Amino acid sequence: MRERRSAQIESLSAVTLTVSEIGRSVRFYETLGFERKPGDSVPGFASFALGGDQRTPPAYLNLLEAPHGPFGGWGRVIVYVSDVDAFYERLRAAGIAPAFAPSDAPWGERYFHVLDPDGHELSFAKPRG
Template sequence: MIEAISAVTLATHDMESAVRFYRSLGFDLLHGGETAAFSSFGAGPNYLNLIAQPEQRHWSWWGRLIFYVDDVDAMYERALRAGLEPSTLPRDAEWGERYFHLTDPDGHELSFARPLRGAA
């Protein structure tokens, strides 16, 4: 039986930019860093990892990684203050979450969300 997702690992062509991006959003760097081939961040009880890949390795849109945060609007404002450009404004969705989307420097789509009160 599957119990949980422990970690997600995303590829990057530029570890320095990727580490700066995730740190600017408040992710805690646990291992690695801007010059490492592999870096790991805390994401609640789980992990978000980055692994360096050569420029000749390409990827296309693969899906979206969703992070629950305590305050969607505060996270959106944090992203703006960091000079990032979210692809959507925060909004309430019909499926019962408030969210916004942001793309990392390597094209990985992220969503920052929170269940709406009273939503199942």
């Protein structure tokens, strides 16, 4: 069978997390520094644009107010930031308590975690080296 190289995964467009109270979650993510996607508002839904430039479109973190399924509402999102330690201090100054101080991981990133109001784990990281 001939391998198809023209149909490859190119990028991640969006991740959607379910939340129990959309207003509370939007305020939390805005406090973290996420920028809400401009446009029409849809009840129970919010979208935040991450990154992007003239060459690449942004990725989106979406929040959907909905009941949690049989596995609960846990999810993890890893977001790269320009300076892990400075971002950590910024969140602490805003009253957000990270799970631990920035650490160097064996997989080559410096990172720390924050839990959102619904228990989703947000990892803020930067590759080392």
